[in-house]
Amino acid sequence: MDIMDVKENHLIKLIKRFEKKSTDIIRGIGDDGAVVKLKEGKYVFTQDGLIEHIHFEFSFTKPYYIGKKAIYVNVSDILSMGALPLYFLVTIGIPEKLTSTEIMDVYRGISAAAREFHLIMLGGDTIATNSDFLIDVSMIGILKTNKYLGRDGAKEGDFIALTGHIGEGAYGLKVLKDGVGKEKKTLNRYIKRYINPRPPFELWNELIKTDVINAMIDISDGLIIDLERMMDESKKSAKIFMERLPIPNILKRLSLEELALLGGEDFQLLFTFPKEKLSVIENIKRKGYVISIIGEVKKGRGVKLYENGKKKEILKKGYEHFNVEKL
Amino acid sequence: MDIMDVKENHLIKLIKRFEKKSTDIIRGIGDDGAVVKLKEGKYVFTQDGLIEHIHFEFSFTKPYYIGKKAIYVNVSDILSMGALPLYFLVTIGIPEKLTSTEIMDVYRGISAAAREFHLIMLGGDTIATNSDFLIDVSMIGILKTNKYLGRDGAKEGDFIALTGHIGEGAYGLKVLKDGVGKEKKTLNRYIKRYINPRPPFELWNELIKTDVINAMIDISDGLIIDLERMMDESKKSAKIFMERLPIPNILKRLSLEELALLGGEDFQLLFTFPKEKLSVIENIKRKGYVISIIGEVKKGRGVKLYENGKKKEILKKGYEHFNVEKL
Numbered sequence: 001m002d003i004m005d006v007k008e009n010h011l012i013k014l015i016k017r018f019e020k021k022s023t024d025i026i027r028g029i030g031d032d033g034a035v036v037k038l039k040e041g042k043y044v045f046t047q048d049g050l051i052e053h054i055h056f057e058f059s060f061t062k063p064y065y066i067g068k069k070a071i072y073v074n075v076s077d078i079l080s081m082g083a084l085p086l087y088f089l090v091t092i093g094i095p096e097k098l099t100s101t102e103i104m105d106v107y108r109g110i111s112a113a114a115r116e117f118h119l120i121m122l123g124g125d126t127i128a129t130n131s132d133f134l135i136d137v138s139m140i141g142i143l144k145t146n147k148y149l150g151r152d153g154a155k156e157g158d159f160i161a162l163t164g165h166i167g168e169g170a171y172g173l174k175v176l177k178d179g180v181g182k183e184k185k186t187l188n189r190y191i192k193r194y195i196n197p198r199p200p201f202e203l204w205n206e207l208i209k210t211d212v213i214n215a216m217i218d219i220s221d222g223l224i225i226d227l228e229r230m231m232d233e234s235k236k237s238a239k240i241f242m243e244r245l246p247i248p249n250i251l252k253r254l255s256l257e258e259l260a261l262l263g264g265e266d267f268q269l270l271f272t273f274p275k276e277k278l279s280v281i282e283n284i285k286r287k288g289y290v291i292s293i294i295g296e297v298k299k300g301r302g303v304k305l306y307e308n309g310k311k312k313e314i315l316k317k318g319y320e321h322f323n324v325e326k327l
Numbered sequence: 328m329d330i331m332d333v334k335e336n337h338l339i340k341l342i343k344r345f346e347k348k349s350t351d352i353i354r355g356i357g358d359d360g361a362v363v364k365l366k367e368g369k370y371v372f373t374q375d376g377l378i379e380h381i382h383f384e385f386s387f388t389k390p391y392y393i394g395k396k397a398i399y400v401n402v403s404d405i406l407s408m409g410a411l412p413l414y415f416l417v418t419i420g421i422p423e424k425l426t427s428t429e430i431m432d433v434y435r436g437i438s439a440a441a442r443e444f445h446l447i448m449l450g451g452d453t454i455a456t457n458s459d460f461l462i463d464v465s466m467i468g469i470l471k472t473n474k475y476l477g478r479d480g481a482k483e484g485d486f487i488a489l490t491g492h493i494g495e496g497a498y499g500l501k502v503l504k505d506g507v508g509k510e511k512k513t514l515n516r517y518i519k520r521y522i523n524p525r526p527p528f529e530l531w532n533e534l535i536k537t538d539v540i541n542a543m544i545d546i547s548d549g550l551i552i553d554l555e556r557m558m559d560e561s562k563k564s565a566k567i568f569m570e571r572l573p574i575p576n577i578l579k580r581l582s583l584e585e586l587a588l589l590g591g592e593d594f595q596l597l598f599t600f601p602k603e604k605l606s607v608i609e610n611i612k613r614k615g616y617v618i619s620i621i622g623e624v625k626k627g628r629g630v631k632l633y634e635n636g637k638k639k640e641i642l643k644k645g646y647e648h649f650n651v652e653k654l
Contacts, residue, residue, distance in 0.1 A: 032404040047416035089374035138465030
């Protein structure tokens with residue numbers, strides 16, 4: 001396959017079609033850079049890449065979903081800062097083994113995920129690689145909260161809360177790796193969560209409107225690791241109650257609690273808020289959203305896990321191949 | 328080498344040291360995203376990546392200069408739109424073969440290039456790769472001209488001009504590939520241009536102040552290819568006079584004119600301006616800057632080359648492995 005042919009004949013046309021019209025876009029895809037009108041404000045910048053064999057395998061995830069995921073991981077980062085994602089650019093590294101259909105599917109995935117969040121693509125770069133497929137997305141969003149959220153805002157006495165469930169994505173990947181037989185249907189939920197890890201945008205929207213959140217982080221690298229990062233940056237410690245963790249029953253039955261705690265692949269939001277604002281969060285839960293209060297912010301450092309009142313050790317080794325350190 | 332160790336022990340600290348203080352940076356490196364205050368304006372976004380074996384070889388370019396070049400290619404794109412670069416993010420893909428010293432050198436190169444243009448690093452991503460080193464930079468700049476420059480503004484009757492010389496970088500790479508003997512000293516200028524392709528920032532600054540430029544593009548993919556892109560987007564044709572092209576004499580003696588026209592690796596600026604504004608450009612030349620008026624914008628499409636009044640064919644094949652299509 002001649003990568004130049006694919007690009008010049010289809011790709012640029014395809015990508016130009018993705019361009020959403022906006023009066024703020026003065027010059028879109030097709031020049032040395034895109035020109036965009038921005039109003040005065042506080043903006044959040046992220047850049048996060050996925051690379052074959054390190055972050056995904058085509059045997060488990062189709063090209064379309066790789067494209068989606070590259071958008072999702074950046075959307076998740078922007079949301080967790082309290083910002084609404086607006087624009088993105090994407091560098092795609094294409095090895096010869098990829099067919100033009102597969103390349104198109106990646107872009108279709110990018111486009112589908114972009115539409116879900118009303119994002120506009122501004123451009124990027126298409127490069128040939130020797131062996132592995134890669135996709136690197138940069139994104140800009142505008143802050144919707146008075147103060148940015150982020151890792152360093154947790155206050156002593158805050159409740160620690162979590163959206164959705166943990167371990168779904170990591171278990172989905174495990175199922176894909178181990179192979180599934182007849183039970184596939186019941187496991188579909190987990191496989192789907194792994195393959196299509198859409199951030200909880202609607203719930204995020206409810207949360208940031210409340211203006212009670214002190215700190216927020218996405219737990220894509222795993223609850224424990226990301227909670228440790230938050231406590232580190234906030235110079236506090238976390239007391240977590242195992243029995244309150246939203247771990248699906250199937251993982252408990254299979255003794256996969258550690259996978260849920262450390263496996264990553266959850267694009268859920270971890271956040272803290274003052275105890276006296278509990279009713280505000282309870283109001284959101286009453287609308288049908290899944291939020292779990294999993295612990296409290298204390299003096300000191302680190303993450304302390306308790307199970308039925310007894311302290312529990314966390315074995316942190318074993319899942320680090322999932323974990324790619326963020327700058 | 329354990330990539331995680333390098334990162335957690337040195338890299339983040341090193342990178343945090345790069346952080347320039349600015350009152351506009353509300354939250355810098357170390358969170359899910361950076362938070363930056365932006366004033367109302369027109370901003371330019373670029374994203375451009377370099378990958379080992381495709382864009383460079385470590386045998387020709389040291390890690391420090393790979394870091395610099397990744398910044399330069401984006402700075403060049405931002406400048407050519409008429410914007411001043413401000414902030415950037417960087418994704419680095421690190422294969423196991425790289426030593427921690429080499430990784431540090433890449434970051435030192437990034438930092439050095441950033442300082443040259445007063446750029447501030449906002450963050451990014453460090454990922455492991457299986458075999459090839461890669462570096463992908465996204466950048467944002469603010470428009471300094473009333474209208475953006477870019478590829479689509481060339482007007483019929485404009486003069487076509489070029490900063491600096493062409494073929495220096497491509498010839499430097501050729502020298503490195505072919506190997507050099509005793510003549511190395513005289514060839515150093517070309518090797519340096521290849522290895523350290525700093526965009527002509529000071530000259531750019533003089534040019535954009537004049538407010539006479541209609542179109543601008545950087546010629547990193549080669550004069551002919553980038554000129555064709557400009558004519559395509561401007562819906563015009565270019566009449567170029569071979570004898571006016573700023574090709575170094577050594578390339579002419581070696582009959583390497585085609586390398587100069589098609590080899591790429593020149594981070595020079597190609598621009599057009601109305602004929603009646605020639606004196607404005609001549610004034611800049613009198614300050615000691617190298618600018619060549621190489622042709623004129625005409626009706627029609629494409630690039631037409633003339634040598635001493637006679638039309639010349641352009642053989643475009645042969646250098647396309649240098650050419651990575653921009654979206």
